[in-house]
Amino acid sequence: MIDLHYWPTPNGKKVSIFRMPATVDHAPADGGGPLSVFESGAILFYLAEKTGKFWPQDLRGKYEVTQWVIWQMANQGPKLGEAGHFRRLADREGDQSYAVRRFTDEANRLYGVLNMRLRDRRYLAGDEFTIADIVSYPWTVNWQATGSRHQELKHFKRWFEEVGARPGVQRGLAVGADLSTDNSKLSEEEQARIRKILYNQRALPVPD
Template identity: 35%
Template sequence: MTDLSAFPVSTKWRAQHPDRLQLYSLPTPNGVKVSIMLEETGLPYEPHKVSFETNDQTSPAYLSLNPNNKIPSIIDPNGPGGKPLALFESGAILIYLAEKTGKFLPADPALRYQAIQWVMFQMGGIGPMFGQLGFFHKFAGKDYDDKRPRDRYVAETKRLLAVLEGQLAKHRWVAGDEYTIADIAIFPWVNNLVGFYDAGEIVGIKDFPQVLAALEAFRQRPAVIAGLAIPA
């Protein structure tokens, strides 16, 4: 049996199936990127909920795995060379899982880097900007009398959606005609924007029909339906 005792995180979240990939996460846009990818690839995995309500993410056990105290993180007991590998940062995990399975990342180098560039577009733009909009539109920031911060993130979100709209007007999926990790990175955030953040109206989401069509196609994938609810 695989031994994960070298990882302190395993003392707080005990693995029932240590031979499977261990996922430490929450069903947030960043978290479900990895659960969707795992569902899409069919890799056996065991999910563990990292509860922000009880500050699990700041516990010594979790910080030993991810010093940035964010989710998601993984331990792959069957990493490179057959040795366990721990990883954090959702974009890095997506690339790793794509390379491990040979799925959702083109083999052709040019196409591969085109997909990766759109993953970086999400990591550097869509995630931070949509997240800030959520804060100022739905959470504590909505009570600020000064609406300039909110309007700044509304404008930037619209700009990013326009970039996506232009790309999707030319291709079926973000990085081309094939579904890739770029879509798995981006569409959980778009889904969150119009769903959990309830910001569709304020950003004029109906002005981006290609984005909405691709989002609907994304939502209909069985792996997406499953992954959006993991960990329960």
């Protein structure tokens, strides 16, 4: 049994699409005690290796997938997250025009990278659906929030629609739907409390 500690953000949905973010595997392959893994990319590698699915193990296929998982973790997720953040909060935090332009342009560039990659292959790592697609897709679902126009990117649009139509992806996206909150229906005080939790945190002191 694997426990999934989860919240319905794009990073959490990477793991729920895989079907099982932190996980605890109570039956790890080494036969030892429970094994915990955190970080969505590491969890996908772990689950793919454990199940033998969505991650080819031949040398070339393995690293074709691996490099795109790392690309997502280092580029797509952080930059699209910043684009959504600054575009969403620009009207309440003073002049954020540079940050909005910077990350909106970067989001557009990264959608272009996906579009270019998909021009001559069905999925990000070739002809097979892999964790490279699983890790990237959840961050494209709310493409409107980053100011992107995916209909102008025909190769990306084809992939986006095909991956989104997969029953396993649809089931994965539905996980945790009951945990989502419509912030517009919350009081200003509650919205402020949530922002304080989510944004501008600093390092906590290390206990003695």
